[in-house]
Amino acid sequence: MLNRIISKDRIEPSLKPLLIMLASVGVVFGGLYGFTVFRSMMIARFLASMANPPQTVAVTTAKLEEWRPTLSAIGTLRAVSGADLALEVPGVVEKILFRSGEDVAAGQTLLELRKDTDISRLESLKATAELNDINLRRDQAQLKLKAVSQATVDSDLANLKSAKADVAQQEAVIAQKTLRAPFAGRLGIRSVDIGQYLSAGTVVVTLQALDELFLDFVLPQQNLNGLDVGQSVSATVDAYPAQRFVGRITAINAKVDQASRNVQLRASFANADRKLRPGMFASVEIAVGKAERLVTVPQTAIVHAPYGASVFLAQKDPPTGKDDASGGLVARQTFVRLGATRGDEIAVVDGLKAGALVVAAGQMKLRNGAPLKISDAPQPPVDPNPKPVDR
Numbered sequence: 001m002l003n004r005i006i007s008k009d010r011i012e013p014s015l016k017p018l019l020i021m022l023a024s025v026g027v028v029f030g031g032l033y034g035f036t037v038f039r040s041m042m043i044a045r046f047l048a049s050m051a052n053p054p055q056t057v058a059v060t061t062a063k064l065e066e067w068r069p070t071l072s073a074i075g076t077l078r079a080v081s082g083a084d085l086a087l088e089v090p091g092v093v094e095k096i097l098f099r100s101g102e103d104v105a106a107g108q109t110l111l112e113l114r115k116d117t118d119i120s121r122l123e124s125l126k127a128t129a130e131l132n133d134i135n136l137r138r139d140q141a142q143l144k145l146k147a148v149s150q151a152t153v154d155s156d157l158a159n160l161k162s163a164k165a166d167v168a169q170q171e172a173v174i175a176q177k178t179l180r181a182p183f184a185g186r187l188g189i190r191s192v193d194i195g196q197y198l199s200a201g202t203v204v205v206t207l208q209a210l211d212e213l214f215l216d217f218v219l220p221q222q223n224l225n226g227l228d229v230g231q232s233v234s235a236t237v238d239a240y241p242a243q244r245f246v247g248r249i250t251a252i253n254a255k256v257d258q259a260s261r262n263v264q265l266r267a268s269f270a271n272a273d274r275k276l277r278p279g280m281f282a283s284v285e286i287a288v289g290k291a292e293r294l295v296t297v298p299q300t301a302i303v304h305a306p307y308g309a310s311v312f313l314a315q316k317d318p319p320t321g322k323d324d325a326s327g328g329l330v331a332r333q334t335f336v337r338l339g340a341t342r343g344d345e346i347a348v349v350d351g352l353k354a355g356a357l358v359v360a361a362g363q364m365k366l367r368n369g370a371p372l373k374i375s376d377a378p379q380p381p382v383d384p385n386p387k388p389v390d391r
Contacts, residue, residue, distance in 0.1 A: 054373040055331070057362035059314050060298060060382075064354035067347055068291040069340060071226070072284065075217030075235070079278040080268070081183045081209040087113065089176045090199045093192055098205070100189040104181045111192070111204055113177035122170040129163035136160050185209040186274075210274050215247065217284050218262040226288035227252060233267040235282040245269055245276065249286075294339060294347040298382045301360045302338065302346060310335045311352060312359040312366050314374070329372040331359065344382045 091113030098110045136156035142148040188206035192198060215235060219227070231249045247269035256263045267284075269276060303310045310333050317330045339347035352358070359366065362375070 054371040055362065055365055056373045056375050057312075057314070057331075057359045057366070058375045058377070059357050060301065060360040062295050062297050062348070062352055062354050062356045062358050064293055065296050065345075066291050067294040067296065067340070067342070068287050069289045070342070071219060071223055071286040071288055073217040073219055073286075075215045075267075075282050075284045077237075077269075077276055077278055077280040077282055078214050078216060079185075079208040079210065080212045080214055081185065082207065082278055083182065084203045084206050085110065085179060085182075086201050086203050087111075087176065087179055087198060088200055089113070089173065090197070091115070091177055093194050093196050093198060096190065096192070096194055098187055098190070100205070101187060103186050104184065104207070106181055106184045108181045109178060110181060110187075111179040113198070115174050115177045118170065118174045118177065122167065122174060125163065125166045125170050129160065129167050132156065132160040132163045179204055181207060183207070183209055208278050210271055210277070213269050213271050213276050213278065214250075215267045215269060215282055215284065216264065217267075217282075218257075218260070218264050221256045221261050221263055223288075224252075224263060227265070227286070231286065234285050234287075235267075235269070237276065237280050237282050239280070240275060243275075245282075294349065295352050295354050296342075296345045296347050297352070297358050298344055298360050299341065299346045300344075301358045301363070302336075303333075303363055308335050309338050311348075312363045314357040314359055314372050317369075317371075329357075329374070331363075331366040331368065331370045331372055333366075333368050 093111065094114045095112040096110075097112070098104060098108075104110070136153070136159075139148050139153045139156050143150065143153050185207045186209075188208070190205045192202070192204050198204075215233070227249065229249050229252060233247050233249055235245045235247065236243070237245075247267045249265055250268045251266040253264040297311065301311050303312070313332045313334055314329045315332050316328050334351055336351035337349045339349045341347075359372075366372075
């Protein structure tokens with residue numbers, strides 16, 4: 001077109017070379033400007049894609065599970081009958097008649113202190129009592145003959161009673177130097193040796209009746225409405241994490257502690273296999289109310305904020321419907337109302353439906369509409385009754 005204009009007769013021939021040069025320069029500068037604009041547009045598109053890359057997250061499916069409200073507490077096991085056995089009087093150990101850890105019957109002799117001196121004194125007191133008895137009988141015969149007065153007979157009777165009392169007292173002292181099992185049970189480890197001097201009250205061995213155990217625990221006062229004597233209780237201990245022991249509430253304290261506003265409860269557990277031991281720490285669960293079917297998610301899926309709790313759903317993007325590296329999934333935040341927790345799980349009372357794909361990890365970096373990429377890494381299991389491992 002430029003050549004057509006230049007070739008016209010109304011253009012001065014002397015100006016034709018200049019016009020051709022200017023036209024060539026314009027074409028060159030126009031091409032450079034177009035390239036610059038194109039490059040700027042490509043850089044802007046690249047930066048825009050880098051500003052909103054797909055976020056790698058772990059997802060899980062909201063489940064509909066049967067959920068029965070439970071009360072949880074921590075308790076301590078104790079024997080129905082248990083005692084640290086000791087002697088009331090001091091002395092030197094002469095005989096040990098038991099072995100550590102064995103079962104004993106009620107009344108079985110366990111230990112004896114030296115009592116030679118006490119036995120000798122007992123024999124002396126018995127002899128005095130016999131002499132007083134002889135004197136009493138002699139004076140009673142003399143009284144019939146009017147040879148002695150009634151006062152003499154009364155004095156002899158008092159002396160005999162005093163002597164018999166001394167004998168009984170000494171027999172009690174000797175009995176106190178013998179340790180017997182007050183009830184049937186299992187002994188612990190003895191803490192004394194033959195020849196050792198024991199002061200009064202020194203613990204010799206512990207004795208525990210293991211056929212039945214008590215579990216003492218406390219709960220807040222607001223839970224009293226759902227508790228009653230005879231209610232079923234389950235407990236677990238660290239020694240047997242896979243086994244659940246079942247017992248029943250046998251007593252509820254008559255008052256609430258004024259300092260903590262907690263009430264003490266006691267449950268009893270049959271222990272025929274002797275697995276439970278007094279002093280064990282136990283986790284207690286009490287089922288209350290009726291079972292419900294609730295939507296549950298891992299606790300890690302919940303985003304807590306001052307304005308409420310929420311979860312991020314992994315959903316298809318309806319406006320674009322594109323299949324990109326994220327599989328066409330974007331994050332959609334939804335607010336939920338939470339219920340009770342059970343181990344790693346938490347119940348969602350409102351705001352979430354079963355089957356929804358929920359972001360379980362990585363949601364802290366998300367916002368509404370952010371593209372998602374699902375992680376292929378294995379996720380930790382969600383346990384409704386997790387047990388910490390003591391390493």
